[in-house]
Amino acid sequence: xxxxxxxxxxxxxxxxxxxxxxxxxxxxxxxxxxxxxxxxxxxxxxxxxxxxxxxxxxxxxxxxxxxxxxxxxxxxxxxxxxxxxxxxxxxxxxxxxxxxxxxxxxxxxxxxxxxxxxxxxxxxxxxxxxxxxxxxxxxxxxxxxxxxxxxxxxxxxxxxxxxxxxxxxxxxxxxxxxxxxxxxxxxxxxxxxxxxxxxxxxxxxxxxxxxxxxxx
Amino acid sequence: xxxxxxxxxxxxxxxxxxxxxxxxxxxxxxxxxxxxxxxxxxxxxxxxxxxxxxxxxxxxxxxxxxxxxxxxxxxxxxxxxxxxxxxxxxxxxxxxxxxxxxxxxxxxxxxxxxxxxxxxxxxxxxxxxxxxxxxxxxxxxxxxxxxxxxxxxxxxxxxxxxxxxxxxxxxxxxxxxxxxxxxxxxxxxxxxxxxxxxxxxxxxxxxxxxxxxxxx
Numbered sequence: 001x002x003x004x005x006x007x008x009x010x011x012x013x014x015x016x017x018x019x020x021x022x023x024x025x026x027x028x029x030x031x032x033x034x035x036x037x038x039x040x041x042x043x044x045x046x047x048x049x050x051x052x053x054x055x056x057x058x059x060x061x062x063x064x065x066x067x068x069x070x071x072x073x074x075x076x077x078x079x080x081x082x083x084x085x086x087x088x089x090x091x092x093x094x095x096x097x098x099x100x101x102x103x104x105x106x107x108x109x110x111x112x113x114x115x116x117x118x119x120x121x122x123x124x125x126x127x128x129x130x131x132x133x134x135x136x137x138x139x140x141x142x143x144x145x146x147x148x149x150x151x152x153x154x155x156x157x158x159x160x161x162x163x164x165x166x167x168x169x170x171x172x173x174x175x176x177x178x179x180x181x182x183x184x185x186x187x188x189x190x191x192x193x194x195x196x197x198x199x200x201x202x203x204x205x206x207x208x209x210x211x212x213x214x215x216x
Numbered sequence: 217x218x219x220x221x222x223x224x225x226x227x228x229x230x231x232x233x234x235x236x237x238x239x240x241x242x243x244x245x246x247x248x249x250x251x252x253x254x255x256x257x258x259x260x261x262x263x264x265x266x267x268x269x270x271x272x273x274x275x276x277x278x279x280x281x282x283x284x285x286x287x288x289x290x291x292x293x294x295x296x297x298x299x300x301x302x303x304x305x306x307x308x309x310x311x312x313x314x315x316x317x318x319x320x321x322x323x324x325x326x327x328x329x330x331x332x333x334x335x336x337x338x339x340x341x342x343x344x345x346x347x348x349x350x351x352x353x354x355x356x357x358x359x360x361x362x363x364x365x366x367x368x369x370x371x372x373x374x375x376x377x378x379x380x381x382x383x384x385x386x387x388x389x390x391x392x393x394x395x396x397x398x399x400x401x402x403x404x405x406x407x408x409x410x411x412x413x414x415x416x417x418x419x420x421x422x423x424x425x426x427x428x429x430x431x432x
Contacts, residue, residue, distance in 0.1 A: 001227050001231035001373060002224045002227055002228065004224070004228075004371050005372075006251035006370065006372060009371055009372060010254055010258075012217045012218065012220075013255060013258045015217035027395055031220055031250075034222075035226055037429055039226070040429070041423075042226070042230065042420070042422065042428070043363065044234060044378055045381050048307075050423055052428070053430055056429060056431050056432070057432045058431070058432070060432055068228050081220050086380055096294050099421075102423060103421045105420050106420075106421045107421065112368070140359045140402075143357070143360070144360075144366070144378070145363070146363065147259065147358075147366075147367065148366075150260065150360070150364075151363065151364055151368065152229075152367065153368035156219050156222060156292070157217060162360070202323055203323050204322075205264055205315075205319050206257050206266065206291050206318075207257075213253055213256070213257070213269070213271075214269055214271045215271075215274070216272070216273045216274070216275060216394075
Protein backbone atom coordinates (compact mmCIF):
# COMPACT_ATOMS: atom_id res chain seq x y z
CA UNK A 1 0.00 0.00 0.00
CA UNK A 2 0.96 3.64 -0.42
CA UNK A 3 0.24 5.60 2.74
CA UNK A 4 -0.57 9.27 2.39
CA UNK A 5 0.78 11.92 4.74
CA UNK A 6 -1.44 12.99 7.63
CA UNK A 7 -1.21 16.60 6.46
CA UNK A 8 -2.61 15.76 2.98
CA UNK A 9 -5.34 13.58 4.42
CA UNK A 10 -6.51 16.36 6.74
CA UNK A 11 -6.17 19.05 4.11
CA UNK A 12 -8.57 17.06 1.92
CA UNK A 13 -11.04 16.41 4.74
CA UNK A 14 -11.04 20.11 5.64
CA UNK A 15 -11.61 20.98 1.97
CA UNK A 16 -14.81 18.95 1.73
CA UNK A 17 -18.17 20.37 2.76
CA UNK A 18 -21.80 19.48 2.14
CA UNK A 19 -22.03 20.95 -1.33
CA UNK A 20 -25.44 22.48 -1.96
CA UNK A 21 -24.87 23.81 -5.48
CA UNK A 22 -22.99 21.79 -8.06
CA UNK A 23 -21.80 22.95 -11.46
CA UNK A 24 -24.09 20.91 -13.76
CA UNK A 25 -21.59 21.18 -16.61
CA UNK A 26 -18.80 19.37 -14.73
CA UNK A 27 -18.93 15.60 -14.79
CA UNK A 28 -16.92 13.18 -12.68
CA UNK A 29 -14.51 11.25 -14.97
CA UNK A 30 -15.44 7.60 -15.45
CA UNK A 31 -12.35 6.22 -13.72
CA UNK A 32 -12.91 8.45 -10.70
CA UNK A 33 -16.53 7.39 -10.42
CA UNK A 34 -15.52 3.74 -10.75
CA UNK A 35 -13.17 4.25 -7.80
CA UNK A 36 -15.98 5.79 -5.76
CA UNK A 37 -18.16 2.78 -6.50
CA UNK A 38 -15.37 0.46 -5.43
CA UNK A 39 -14.87 2.44 -2.21
CA UNK A 40 -18.51 1.71 -1.33
CA UNK A 41 -18.14 -1.95 -2.20
CA UNK A 42 -15.01 -2.15 -0.01
CA UNK A 43 -16.71 -0.61 3.03
CA UNK A 44 -16.71 -2.92 6.06
CA UNK A 45 -19.88 -4.12 7.76
CA UNK A 46 -20.83 -6.18 10.78
CA UNK A 47 -19.81 -9.83 10.19
CA UNK A 48 -18.98 -8.76 6.64
CA UNK A 49 -22.69 -9.09 5.84
CA UNK A 50 -22.87 -6.13 3.43
CA UNK A 51 -26.61 -5.69 4.07
CA UNK A 52 -27.01 -3.05 1.40
CA UNK A 53 -27.43 -2.01 -2.18
CA UNK A 54 -26.16 1.19 -3.73
CA UNK A 55 -28.47 2.62 -6.38
CA UNK A 56 -26.70 4.89 -8.84
CA UNK A 57 -29.28 7.11 -10.54
CA UNK A 58 -28.21 8.85 -13.73
CA UNK A 59 -31.37 9.19 -15.82
CA UNK A 60 -32.63 12.77 -15.86
CA UNK A 61 -36.26 11.72 -15.53
CA UNK A 62 -35.66 9.73 -12.34
CA UNK A 63 -33.45 12.48 -10.94
CA UNK A 64 -36.25 14.99 -11.44
CA UNK A 65 -38.72 12.72 -9.64
CA UNK A 66 -36.30 12.16 -6.79
CA UNK A 67 -35.78 15.91 -6.50
CA UNK A 68 -39.53 16.40 -6.06
CA UNK A 69 -39.44 13.80 -3.27
CA UNK A 70 -36.48 15.61 -1.67
CA UNK A 71 -38.09 19.01 -1.10
CA UNK A 72 -36.81 20.22 -4.46
CA UNK A 73 -33.17 20.37 -3.36
CA UNK A 74 -31.11 21.38 -6.42
CA UNK A 75 -28.22 18.96 -5.76
CA UNK A 76 -30.43 16.05 -6.81
CA UNK A 77 -30.52 17.12 -10.44
CA UNK A 78 -27.45 19.39 -10.67
CA UNK A 79 -24.78 17.04 -9.32
CA UNK A 80 -22.79 14.91 -11.73
CA UNK A 81 -23.71 11.68 -9.92
CA UNK A 82 -26.23 10.50 -7.37
CA UNK A 83 -26.27 7.36 -5.25
CA UNK A 84 -29.01 6.16 -2.93
CA UNK A 85 -27.72 3.97 -0.10
CA UNK A 86 -30.25 1.25 0.67
CA UNK A 87 -30.40 -1.04 3.71
CA UNK A 88 -31.61 -4.60 3.71
CA UNK A 89 -34.95 -4.67 5.50
CA UNK A 90 -34.54 -8.16 6.95
CA UNK A 91 -31.56 -10.32 7.78
CA UNK A 92 -32.18 -14.05 7.60
CA UNK A 93 -30.33 -17.35 7.56
CA UNK A 94 -30.44 -17.20 3.77
CA UNK A 95 -28.28 -14.05 3.99
CA UNK A 96 -25.85 -15.82 6.26
CA UNK A 97 -25.56 -18.70 3.80
CA UNK A 98 -25.10 -16.33 0.89
CA UNK A 99 -22.19 -14.75 2.75
CA UNK A 100 -20.65 -18.08 3.73
CA UNK A 101 -20.94 -19.30 0.13
CA UNK A 102 -19.10 -16.19 -0.96
CA UNK A 103 -16.34 -16.63 1.63
CA UNK A 104 -15.95 -20.24 0.52
CA UNK A 105 -15.66 -19.23 -3.13
CA UNK A 106 -13.38 -16.21 -2.71
CA UNK A 107 -10.98 -17.88 -0.26
CA UNK A 108 -11.21 -21.39 -1.73
CA UNK A 109 -12.18 -22.76 1.67
CA UNK A 110 -14.40 -25.87 1.79
CA UNK A 111 -17.88 -25.02 3.11
CA UNK A 112 -17.62 -27.32 6.18
CA UNK A 113 -14.48 -25.51 7.34
CA UNK A 114 -16.68 -22.43 7.73
CA UNK A 115 -19.26 -24.09 9.97
CA UNK A 116 -18.00 -22.33 13.08
CA UNK A 117 -18.07 -18.93 11.42
CA UNK A 118 -21.53 -19.65 10.02
CA UNK A 119 -22.77 -20.79 13.41
CA UNK A 120 -21.60 -17.59 15.08
CA UNK A 121 -23.41 -15.34 12.61
CA UNK A 122 -26.47 -17.59 12.47
CA UNK A 123 -26.65 -17.51 16.27
CA UNK A 124 -26.67 -13.73 16.22
CA UNK A 125 -29.31 -13.56 13.50
CA UNK A 126 -31.57 -16.12 15.20
CA UNK A 127 -31.05 -14.94 18.77
CA UNK A 128 -30.18 -11.27 18.59
CA UNK A 129 -29.55 -9.24 21.75
CA UNK A 130 -32.64 -7.87 23.57
CA UNK A 131 -34.13 -4.86 21.84
CA UNK A 132 -32.24 -5.55 18.62
CA UNK A 133 -33.80 -3.85 15.60
CA UNK A 134 -32.60 -5.44 12.34
CA UNK A 135 -33.43 -2.42 10.18
CA UNK A 136 -31.74 0.02 12.55
CA UNK A 137 -28.71 -2.29 12.43
CA UNK A 138 -28.53 -2.53 8.65
CA UNK A 139 -29.15 1.23 8.41
CA UNK A 140 -26.10 1.83 10.61
CA UNK A 141 -23.97 -0.39 8.37
CA UNK A 142 -25.11 1.66 5.38
CA UNK A 143 -23.75 4.76 7.08
CA UNK A 144 -20.29 3.21 7.19
CA UNK A 145 -20.50 2.90 3.41
CA UNK A 146 -21.65 6.53 3.27
CA UNK A 147 -18.60 7.50 5.32
CA UNK A 148 -16.32 5.56 2.98
CA UNK A 149 -17.90 7.21 -0.05
CA UNK A 150 -17.61 10.75 1.35
CA UNK A 151 -14.04 10.16 2.53
CA UNK A 152 -12.99 8.73 -0.82
CA UNK A 153 -14.61 11.63 -2.67
CA UNK A 154 -12.75 14.17 -0.54
CA UNK A 155 -9.44 12.40 -0.99
CA UNK A 156 -9.88 12.43 -4.79
CA UNK A 157 -11.04 16.06 -4.95
CA UNK A 158 -14.67 15.29 -5.70
CA UNK A 159 -17.35 17.36 -3.98
CA UNK A 160 -20.25 15.56 -2.36
CA UNK A 161 -23.31 16.12 -0.24
CA UNK A 162 -24.80 13.54 2.13
CA UNK A 163 -28.59 13.93 2.26
CA UNK A 164 -31.19 12.53 4.64
CA UNK A 165 -33.84 15.05 3.66
CA UNK A 166 -36.12 13.07 1.38
CA UNK A 167 -39.33 11.09 1.58
CA UNK A 168 -38.03 7.54 1.80
CA UNK A 169 -41.26 5.73 0.82
CA UNK A 170 -41.49 7.91 -2.31
CA UNK A 171 -37.86 7.12 -3.13
CA UNK A 172 -38.57 3.40 -2.79
CA UNK A 173 -41.49 3.73 -5.15
CA UNK A 174 -39.65 5.87 -7.71
CA UNK A 175 -36.67 3.51 -7.72
CA UNK A 176 -38.81 0.37 -7.87
CA UNK A 177 -37.50 -0.86 -4.52
CA UNK A 178 -40.90 -1.60 -2.96
CA UNK A 179 -40.99 -5.31 -2.17
CA UNK A 180 -37.33 -5.79 -3.11
CA UNK A 181 -36.13 -6.30 0.46
CA UNK A 182 -34.11 -3.08 0.30
CA UNK A 183 -35.13 0.43 1.34
CA UNK A 184 -33.69 3.88 0.66
CA UNK A 185 -31.85 5.08 3.76
CA UNK A 186 -29.58 8.00 2.85
CA UNK A 187 -28.22 9.48 -0.36
CA UNK A 188 -25.21 11.33 -1.61
CA UNK A 189 -24.78 13.61 -4.57
CA UNK A 190 -21.32 14.08 -6.05
CA UNK A 191 -19.65 16.31 -8.59
CA UNK A 192 -17.97 19.71 -8.48
CA UNK A 193 -18.99 22.80 -6.51
CA UNK A 194 -20.51 25.72 -8.42
CA UNK A 195 -19.12 29.23 -8.06
CA UNK A 196 -22.55 30.33 -6.80
CA UNK A 197 -22.37 28.09 -3.72
CA UNK A 198 -21.83 30.60 -0.90
CA UNK A 199 -21.04 27.82 1.54
CA UNK A 200 -17.91 26.80 -0.38
CA UNK A 201 -15.97 29.62 1.21
CA UNK A 202 -17.52 29.39 4.68
CA UNK A 203 -15.44 28.23 7.61
CA UNK A 204 -16.12 24.64 8.64
CA UNK A 205 -18.10 24.45 11.87
CA UNK A 206 -17.04 21.81 14.35
CA UNK A 207 -17.16 21.81 18.12
CA UNK A 208 -13.81 22.08 19.85
CA UNK A 209 -11.96 18.75 19.81
CA UNK A 210 -11.67 19.06 23.58
CA UNK A 211 -15.49 18.91 23.83
CA UNK A 212 -15.89 16.00 21.46
CA UNK A 213 -12.97 13.78 22.42
CA UNK A 214 -12.79 12.38 25.94
CA UNK A 215 -9.67 10.67 27.24
CA UNK A 216 -9.81 7.81 29.72
CA UNK B 217 -6.17 20.40 -1.47
CA UNK B 218 -3.95 17.60 -2.73
CA UNK B 219 -6.02 14.90 -4.41
CA UNK B 220 -4.69 11.38 -4.36
CA UNK B 221 -4.86 9.04 -7.31
CA UNK B 222 -7.75 6.61 -7.49
CA UNK B 223 -5.32 3.71 -7.73
CA UNK B 224 -3.61 4.63 -4.44
CA UNK B 225 -6.90 5.22 -2.69
CA UNK B 226 -8.19 1.80 -3.69
CA UNK B 227 -4.91 0.04 -2.98
CA UNK B 228 -5.13 1.35 0.58
CA UNK B 229 -8.79 0.39 1.00
CA UNK B 230 -8.04 -3.11 -0.28
CA UNK B 231 -5.11 -3.37 2.12
CA UNK B 232 -7.25 -2.73 5.19
CA UNK B 233 -9.11 -5.54 6.94
CA UNK B 234 -10.74 -6.04 10.33
CA UNK B 235 -7.55 -6.74 12.24
CA UNK B 236 -8.09 -9.32 14.95
CA UNK B 237 -4.56 -9.54 16.32
CA UNK B 238 -2.42 -6.46 16.77
CA UNK B 239 1.28 -6.33 17.58
CA UNK B 240 1.18 -4.93 21.15
CA UNK B 241 4.72 -3.60 20.79
CA UNK B 242 3.89 -1.29 17.89
CA UNK B 243 2.40 2.07 18.80
CA UNK B 244 0.77 4.59 16.49
CA UNK B 245 2.98 7.72 16.35
CA UNK B 246 1.48 10.73 18.11
CA UNK B 247 1.08 12.83 14.96
CA UNK B 248 -0.68 9.99 13.17
CA UNK B 249 -3.08 9.46 16.06
CA UNK B 250 -3.76 13.20 16.21
CA UNK B 251 -4.74 13.05 12.53
CA UNK B 252 -7.10 10.15 13.23
CA UNK B 253 -8.74 12.14 15.99
CA UNK B 254 -9.14 15.10 13.66
CA UNK B 255 -10.64 12.85 10.97
CA UNK B 256 -13.37 11.90 13.47
CA UNK B 257 -13.96 15.52 14.44
CA UNK B 258 -14.24 16.45 10.75
CA UNK B 259 -16.84 13.78 9.98
CA UNK B 260 -20.11 15.23 8.69
CA UNK B 261 -23.44 14.70 10.42
CA UNK B 262 -27.07 15.55 9.82
CA UNK B 263 -27.55 19.34 10.10
CA UNK B 264 -23.96 19.45 11.32
CA UNK B 265 -25.24 18.45 14.77
CA UNK B 266 -22.27 16.25 15.72
CA UNK B 267 -24.42 14.25 18.18
CA UNK B 268 -21.48 12.29 19.51
CA UNK B 269 -18.48 11.93 21.72
CA UNK B 270 -15.39 9.87 20.98
CA UNK B 271 -13.87 8.23 24.04
CA UNK B 272 -10.19 7.40 23.63
CA UNK B 273 -9.25 4.75 26.18
CA UNK B 274 -5.56 4.28 26.83
CA UNK B 275 -5.30 3.16 30.48
CA UNK B 276 -4.46 -0.54 30.74
CA UNK B 277 -6.89 -1.08 33.61
CA UNK B 278 -9.88 0.27 31.70
CA UNK B 279 -8.84 -1.60 28.57
CA UNK B 280 -8.81 -4.85 30.54
CA UNK B 281 -12.30 -4.15 31.90
CA UNK B 282 -13.59 -3.32 28.44
CA UNK B 283 -12.10 -6.52 27.09
CA UNK B 284 -14.05 -8.51 29.66
CA UNK B 285 -17.22 -6.73 28.49
CA UNK B 286 -16.34 -7.54 24.87
CA UNK B 287 -16.24 -11.34 25.06
CA UNK B 288 -12.50 -11.23 25.79
CA UNK B 289 -11.56 -10.15 22.27
CA UNK B 290 -7.78 -9.60 22.24
CA UNK B 291 -7.84 -6.45 20.11
CA UNK B 292 -9.23 -4.50 23.04
CA UNK B 293 -6.00 -4.74 25.02
CA UNK B 294 -3.46 -5.53 22.28
CA UNK B 295 -4.14 -2.65 19.89
CA UNK B 296 -2.14 0.53 20.18
CA UNK B 297 -5.25 2.70 20.51
CA UNK B 298 -8.93 2.24 21.23
CA UNK B 299 -11.84 4.60 20.67
CA UNK B 300 -15.45 4.14 21.72
CA UNK B 301 -17.90 6.03 19.50
CA UNK B 302 -20.79 7.32 21.60
CA UNK B 303 -24.12 8.66 20.39
CA UNK B 304 -26.11 11.39 22.06
CA UNK B 305 -29.14 9.77 23.66
CA UNK B 306 -31.46 12.76 23.20
CA UNK B 307 -31.52 15.70 20.83
CA UNK B 308 -33.14 18.84 22.20
CA UNK B 309 -33.52 22.53 21.46
CA UNK B 310 -30.52 23.14 23.72
CA UNK B 311 -28.43 21.10 21.26
CA UNK B 312 -29.74 23.17 18.39
CA UNK B 313 -28.80 26.38 20.20
CA UNK B 314 -25.36 25.03 21.05
CA UNK B 315 -24.79 24.38 17.34
CA UNK B 316 -26.13 27.76 16.26
CA UNK B 317 -23.92 29.50 18.85
CA UNK B 318 -20.95 27.65 17.41
CA UNK B 319 -21.84 28.58 13.81
CA UNK B 320 -22.19 32.20 14.91
CA UNK B 321 -18.78 32.17 16.61
CA UNK B 322 -16.83 30.26 13.93
CA UNK B 323 -18.25 32.19 10.99
CA UNK B 324 -18.59 35.56 12.76
CA UNK B 325 -22.25 35.71 11.82
CA UNK B 326 -24.64 37.59 14.14
CA UNK B 327 -27.01 35.20 15.91
CA UNK B 328 -30.20 36.73 14.39
CA UNK B 329 -28.89 36.09 10.87
CA UNK B 330 -29.05 32.38 11.72
CA UNK B 331 -32.70 32.41 12.78
CA UNK B 332 -33.84 30.69 9.60
CA UNK B 333 -31.24 27.94 9.91
CA UNK B 334 -32.09 27.52 13.59
CA UNK B 335 -35.80 27.35 12.81
CA UNK B 336 -35.28 24.60 10.25
CA UNK B 337 -33.34 22.38 12.66
CA UNK B 338 -35.59 23.22 15.60
CA UNK B 339 -38.62 22.31 13.49
CA UNK B 340 -37.10 18.92 12.76
CA UNK B 341 -36.19 18.29 16.39
CA UNK B 342 -39.61 19.35 17.69
CA UNK B 343 -41.71 17.76 14.94
CA UNK B 344 -39.69 14.85 13.61
CA UNK B 345 -41.06 12.62 10.84
CA UNK B 346 -43.44 9.81 11.90
CA UNK B 347 -41.63 6.89 13.49
CA UNK B 348 -38.47 8.92 14.02
CA UNK B 349 -36.20 7.40 16.67
CA UNK B 350 -33.69 9.99 17.96
CA UNK B 351 -31.22 7.39 19.26
CA UNK B 352 -31.30 5.38 16.04
CA UNK B 353 -30.65 8.66 14.21
CA UNK B 354 -27.70 9.72 16.34
CA UNK B 355 -26.34 6.16 16.18
CA UNK B 356 -26.35 6.35 12.38
CA UNK B 357 -24.44 9.64 12.49
CA UNK B 358 -21.85 7.98 14.71
CA UNK B 359 -21.30 5.36 12.01
CA UNK B 360 -20.33 8.10 9.55
CA UNK B 361 -17.58 9.08 11.98
CA UNK B 362 -16.61 5.40 12.23
CA UNK B 363 -16.37 5.30 8.44
CA UNK B 364 -14.19 8.41 8.43
CA UNK B 365 -11.94 6.93 11.09
CA UNK B 366 -11.51 3.59 9.32
CA UNK B 367 -10.94 5.27 5.95
CA UNK B 368 -8.37 7.65 7.38
CA UNK B 369 -6.57 4.81 9.14
CA UNK B 370 -6.35 2.81 5.91
CA UNK B 371 -5.08 5.79 3.94
CA UNK B 372 -2.31 6.37 6.50
CA UNK B 373 -1.33 2.70 6.76
CA UNK B 374 -2.80 2.12 10.20
CA UNK B 375 -4.62 -1.13 10.87
CA UNK B 376 -7.98 -0.98 12.56
CA UNK B 377 -10.91 -3.12 13.62
CA UNK B 378 -14.49 -1.89 13.92
CA UNK B 379 -16.28 -3.75 16.73
CA UNK B 380 -19.94 -3.99 17.67
CA UNK B 381 -19.44 -7.10 19.78
CA UNK B 382 -19.56 -5.73 23.32
CA UNK B 383 -22.03 -5.25 26.13
CA UNK B 384 -22.96 -1.61 25.71
CA UNK B 385 -24.47 -1.05 29.18
CA UNK B 386 -21.28 -2.45 30.74
CA UNK B 387 -19.19 -0.15 28.55
CA UNK B 388 -21.26 2.84 29.68
CA UNK B 389 -20.69 1.88 33.28
CA UNK B 390 -16.95 1.23 32.91
CA UNK B 391 -16.43 4.50 31.07
CA UNK B 392 -18.58 6.51 33.48
CA UNK B 393 -21.04 7.44 30.74
CA UNK B 394 -24.19 6.45 32.64
CA UNK B 395 -26.31 9.58 33.04
CA UNK B 396 -23.99 11.64 30.80
CA UNK B 397 -26.41 11.82 27.89
CA UNK B 398 -24.05 9.76 25.72
CA UNK B 399 -23.99 6.00 25.19
CA UNK B 400 -21.40 3.60 23.74
CA UNK B 401 -22.49 2.61 20.24
CA UNK B 402 -19.54 1.06 18.40
CA UNK B 403 -15.79 0.93 18.90
CA UNK B 404 -12.62 0.71 16.89
CA UNK B 405 -9.21 -0.55 17.82
CA UNK B 406 -6.19 0.68 15.87
CA UNK B 407 -2.52 -0.16 15.59
CA UNK B 408 -0.47 -2.56 13.51
CA UNK B 409 -1.28 -6.12 12.50
CA UNK B 410 0.61 -8.94 14.20
CA UNK B 411 2.37 -11.64 12.19
CA UNK B 412 0.15 -14.21 13.92
CA UNK B 413 -3.04 -12.78 12.41
CA UNK B 414 -4.01 -15.39 9.81
CA UNK B 415 -6.64 -13.10 8.34
CA UNK B 416 -4.02 -10.56 7.24
CA UNK B 417 -3.23 -12.68 4.20
CA UNK B 418 -6.78 -13.78 3.43
CA UNK B 419 -8.53 -12.51 0.32
CA UNK B 420 -11.07 -9.80 1.00
CA UNK B 421 -14.64 -11.07 0.70
CA UNK B 422 -17.10 -8.79 -1.03
CA UNK B 423 -20.10 -9.61 -3.15
CA UNK B 424 -19.75 -8.89 -6.85
CA UNK B 425 -20.12 -5.19 -7.58
CA UNK B 426 -22.82 -6.14 -10.09
CA UNK B 427 -24.91 -7.54 -7.21
CA UNK B 428 -24.38 -4.59 -4.89
CA UNK B 429 -24.60 -1.66 -7.29
CA UNK B 430 -27.81 -1.07 -9.21
CA UNK B 431 -27.99 1.40 -12.03
CA UNK B 432 -31.14 3.39 -12.81
